[in-house]
Amino acid sequence: MTEQAFFELRDVSKSFGGLSVVDRLTLHVDEGEIVSLIGPNGAGKTTVFNLVTGIYRPASGEIRFRGRNVAGLPPHKITQLGIARTFQTLRLFLNMSVKENVMAAAYGHTRSTMVEAVFRLPRARREEREIAELAEEKLAFFGPRLAGYRHDQQAYNLSYANRRRLEIARAMATNPSLLLLDEPAAGMNPAETHELTELIGRLRTDGGYTVLVIEHDMHVVEGISDRVIALDHGVKIAEGSFDEVATDDRVVEAYLGRQGPG
Amino acid sequence: MATGEDKPRVGVDDWVASVQDRREQRSGLAGLARRVDDVVPAWARLALFAVVAASLPLWMDRGDLFAYGIFTLVYVLLGLGLNVVVGYAGLLDLGYVALFGFGAYSYALLSSEHYGIHWPSAVSIPLVVVATALLGLLLGLPSRRLLGDYLAIVTLFFGQAFVVFVNAANPTVRGKGLTGGPNGIADIDPNDLFGYELTTRRQQYWFILAIVLLVLVGLHFLSESRTGRAWRALREDPLAAEAMSMPVNRLKLKAFALGAGIAGLTGCVFAAVLTAVTSGNFALPILITIYAIVVLGGIGSLTGVVVGAIVINVSFQFLAPENPQNNARILFYLVIVLLLMLSMRPLWRLAVVLAGTVAFGLAAHVLAEAISPSWTAGAVVEGGRFAGLISDWVIIPSGHDRFANGAYIALIVAILAVTRIRGVWRTLSLVPTVYLAAVVWETSFVEQPAVARWILFGALLVFLMTVRPQGLLGTPRVEIV
Numbered sequence: 001m002t003e004q005a006f007f008e009l010r011d012v013s014k015s016f017g018g019l020s021v022v023d024r025l026t027l028h029v030d031e032g033e034i035v036s037l038i039g040p041n042g043a044g045k046t047t048v049f050n051l052v053t054g055i056y057r058p059a060s061g062e063i064r065f066r067g068r069n070v071a072g073l074p075p076h077k078i079t080q081l082g083i084a085r086t087f088q089t090l091r092l093f094l095n096m097s098v099k100e101n102v103m104a105a106a107y108g109h110t111r112s113t114m115v116e117a118v119f120r121l122p123r124a125r126r127e128e129r130e131i132a133e134l135a136e137e138k139l140a141f142f143g144p145r146l147a148g149y150r151h152d153q154q155a156y157n158l159s160y161a162n163r164r165r166l167e168i169a170r171a172m173a174t175n176p177s178l179l180l181l182d183e184p185a186a187g188m189n190p191a192e193t194h195e196l197t198e199l200i201g202r203l204r205t206d207g208g209y210t211v212l213v214i215e216h217d218m219h220v221v222e223g224i225s226d227r228v229i230a231l232d233h234g235v236k237i238a239e240g241s242f243d244e245v246a247t248d249d250r251v252v253e254a255y256l257g258r259q260g261p262g
Numbered sequence: 263m264a265t266g267e268d269k270p271r272v273g274v275d276d277w278v279a280s281v282q283d284r285r286e287q288r289s290g291l292a293g294l295a296r297r298v299d300d301v302v303p304a305w306a307r308l309a310l311f312a313v314v315a316a317s318l319p320l321w322m323d324r325g326d327l328f329a330y331g332i333f334t335l336v337y338v339l340l341g342l343g344l345n346v347v348v349g350y351a352g353l354l355d356l357g358y359v360a361l362f363g364f365g366a367y368s369y370a371l372l373s374s375e376h377y378g379i380h381w382p383s384a385v386s387i388p389l390v391v392v393a394t395a396l397l398g399l400l401l402g403l404p405s406r407r408l409l410g411d412y413l414a415i416v417t418l419f420f421g422q423a424f425v426v427f428v429n430a431a432n433p434t435v436r437g438k439g440l441t442g443g444p445n446g447i448a449d450i451d452p453n454d455l456f457g458y459e460l461t462t463r464r465q466q467y468w469f470i471l472a473i474v475l476l477v478l479v480g481l482h483f484l485s486e487s488r489t490g491r492a493w494r495a496l497r498e499d500p501l502a503a504e505a506m507s508m509p510v511n512r513l514k515l516k517a518f519a520l521g522a523g524i525a526g527l528t529g530c531v532f533a534a535v536l537t538a539v540t541s542g543n544f545a546l547p548i549l550i551t552i553y554a555i556v557v558l559g560g561i562g563s564l565t566g567v568v569v570g571a572i573v574i575n576v577s578f579q580f581l582a583p584e585n586p587q588n589n590a591r592i593l594f595y596l597v598i599v600l601l602l603m604l605s606m607r608p609l610w611r612l613a614v615v616l617a618g619t620v621a622f623g624l625a626a627h628v629l630a631e632a633i634s635p636s637w638t639a640g641a642v643v644e645g646g647r648f649a650g651l652i653s654d655w656v657i658i659p660s661g662h663d664r665f666a667n668g669a670y671i672a673l674i675v676a677i678l679a680v681t682r683i684r685g686v687w688r689t690l691s692l693v694p695t696v697y698l699a700a701v702v703w704e705t706s707f708v709e710q711p712a713v714a715r716w717i718l719f720g721a722l723l724v725f726l727m728t729v730r731p732q733g734l735l736g737t738p739r740v741e742i743v
Contacts, residue, residue, distance in 0.1 A: 053505055079507040091502035093495045095739050103488075104495040108507025110488050114516065117487030118480040124487060131488065156740040174507045 004067055006031040006210065007083075007178055012061035012071075014051055014234075021047045022234040024061070029178070034204055034211045036221045038245070039231035040254055045214045046088055047234070049180050053085050054078040065178065080108040084176035086167035088183045088214070092155045099151040101166055102135035105173035138169045141207070142199070160187040168199075172207065179203060181213040185220050197223040218246070230254070299565070299735055304482055307565055308475070315471055319464040327463050328535075329579045335470045336532050337571040341555040342477055342564070343524030348553075349562035350490060351517035352497030354410060356549065357401055357417035360424035361522040363544030365394045365529020367428065367441060370539050375449035377436060383453045383530070391526045398522020399515055406511045421549065428541040446540030453534040460534075470531050477524060481564060493517055494562070551578075558726060560736020569734050577722060581715045588646045590714050594703055597721055598696060604729065611689055618693040619700075623655040626697065630657045643708045656704045666705035673698040 008028035014021050022044045029035045037045050050056045052063055054075035063071040070078050084105075093101050110131060112124040139146045142165045150158075158166060164184055171179060184200070185193045197220050203209045215221050221228060221242060228245040230238040232254040238245045245251055253259075318331050340362060347355045372379055372386040381389075404416050428446075432439040441447070452459050453469060460466050484490050496503040496510050504510045533539050551574060559570025580589050599616070606612040630637040640658030642649045652658075659665050676695040683691055707714040732738040 055501065055505065075504045076507050076509045079505060085505060087502065091499045093498035093502065095498055096494055100491055104491040105506040107488050107492045112488065114484060114489050114520065117484050117489055120483050128487065170506060
């Protein structure tokens with residue numbers, strides 16, 4: 001492991017009450033990589049995301065992003081530094097339009113003040129234009145799925161799959177360099193899942209994002225990952241290419257249980 | 263797949279895209295209001311409001327202009343400030359009215375005979391606005407830790423503490439009670455426009471109208487800015503907003519400060535128009551009224567606040583004790599008929615009930631008179647034009663205290679019964695129930711205008727909020743899908 005990794009966790013631990021959820025976890029993601037985080041339910045994957053984005057504070061350890069320890073910073077600061085996430089449970093701004101959902105996320109990298117907005121001073125007007133363009137650009141990434149009339153629809157009108165797409169678009173609007181996707185394929189049908197696999201690839205090639213993704217669908221994991229990290233009970237049990245991890249005894253055991261005698 | 267019809271199938275993209283057209287076809291008054299609201303751009307609405315509101319003094323007399331014009335505008339301003347805190351940021355602030363009071367008292371101290379300080383408005387108003395905004399910021403500090411109900415309790419305490427402080431504490435400053443205790447502060451200077459004092463009702467009205475228009479425009483721009491979007495986002499989901507780079511705590515404080523600033527501004531013009539302030543002006547009923555305005559108009563909607571303020575203040579003044587009692591009577595019967603219209607389908611059933619009620623009343627009246635003339639000998643209270651009609655229809659005995667109480671109890675029993683019965687019997691039992699309501703009104707409520715006023719006001723609110731829970735111009739919010 002290099003000293004100056006793009007993004008890394010060093011000995012990060014977190015427990016709730018007496019239950020250790022993440023235990024001395026060390027992992028790293030290089031710039032431009034797509035890394036998958038897998039593991040059975042309750043393995044601590046989402047907790048890792050919550051630790052990285054500042055929703056939880058790690059009990060110990062460092063979370064380094066571009067050489068800076070971000071552990072303990074408030075979530076909005078971490079996002080402004082360039083780490084954005086989606087939520088497994090979908091936390092869109094339901095009563096705002098699709099476009100507004102994306103526009104709202106531009107808050108962190110815009111600067112005009114309330115006074116400038118009230119009086120429509122030049123900077124506020126220019127930023128408003130830029131935010132609208134940014135939102136359209138990010139939504140265009142999803143092709144016809146989130147195009148045209150959908151921009152003005154309230155987010156609650158969207159289907160489950162489209163809500164997942166909108167979550168990604170919203171995260172993109174914060175101008176991150178590292179995207180954390182929490183089960184982006186959950187609730188999608190096979191065709192949509194396939195489309196998503198391609199999309200995650202495009203996030204790197206066209207968008208230039210580094211991606212850390214939690215996913216249960218092994219077809220997606222196989223299709224996108226440069227590297228796979230498997231967690232169980234908050235401990236890293238395997239790391240490597242998809243094939244290496246998928247055939248690892250401990251991973252198989254974590255998912256299926258120990259093989260009985262005979 | 264061709265189905266033989268032009269209509270797109272449910273669920274496909276074309277069908278979803280045509281949601282607008284389907285909405286167009288929505289019927290009824292609510293649908294019409296919604297469509298008009300959708301089509302008319304914000305600037306046109308503002309222009310219409312400005313023109314109509316500015317022409318008000320040209321045909322209204324001074325008293326009406328004060329009661330209907332100036333008070334409505336003051337309520338609009340208060341509603342706009344509260345709308346920032348409650349509507350945009352979704353923070354339940356029950357101390358809001360104290361900030362209004364703080365603004366009014368501060369202006370009174372800076373521009374009145376109380377201490378002999380007479381600063382011009384150009385100095386005192388900005389100073390008061392900034393001071394109130396800072397106080398609002400202070401009041402908002404607990405909002406970083408307290409959510410929902412807990413914030414409401416803390417802010418409510420602040421509101422009550424303000425009233426007690428003004429009334430009872432009244433600390434002595436420069437040899438004089440600071441707030442004047444229960445007597446308040448009198449002889450407050452009128453607002454002035456760079457030295458020109460606004461003393462007539464017309465001038466004051468136009469001055470406040472100009473402020474209202476400026477605040478409306480400013481808030482419209484603000485709600486379409488990054489800050490406005492961030493407020494709405496944090497109202498929807500604070501955690502997601504925080505994760506999407508919005509500093510939620512700072513944004514909450516900003517909302518508190520801006521709302522407070524507007525409340526302080528309103529206090530300045532309010533104190534100047536009244537020329538005197540007492541703590542009673544800033545007590546709980548005012549807070550409830552402002553909330554009613556914001557909720558009734560539709561939380562988060564600027565047009566809604568304006569409409570809500572007009573509806574609430576006009577019905578308030580219409581029912582004012584000094585106005586003829588007939589106003590309340592008209593509204594009472596109107597509410598009954600409207601409620602029946604809304605709940606009765608098909609319409610012939612409504613016609614049957616109305617006609618039945620009239621016939622039932624006439625018959626009951628004849629019967630009562632036949633039994634004993636004293637049963638119908640009571641006088642109609644302030645009947646005005648309707649005195650004859652009412653005395654022929656409603657049973658009003660002379661000396662009717664016990665009869666009135668009996669009728670009141672009978673009405674409650676009848677209402678309970680109606681809610682229990684179904685079908686034709688319900689329709690039939692509505693007839694005596696409505697008649698009993700009229701009897702109770704004419705024998706009890708009409709003699710207690712103050713009570714009747716509040717009951718009617720409450721009934722009006724219940725009625726409007728049942729019909730449109732999202733407020734007159736609000737968008738229905740979807741919480742869980």
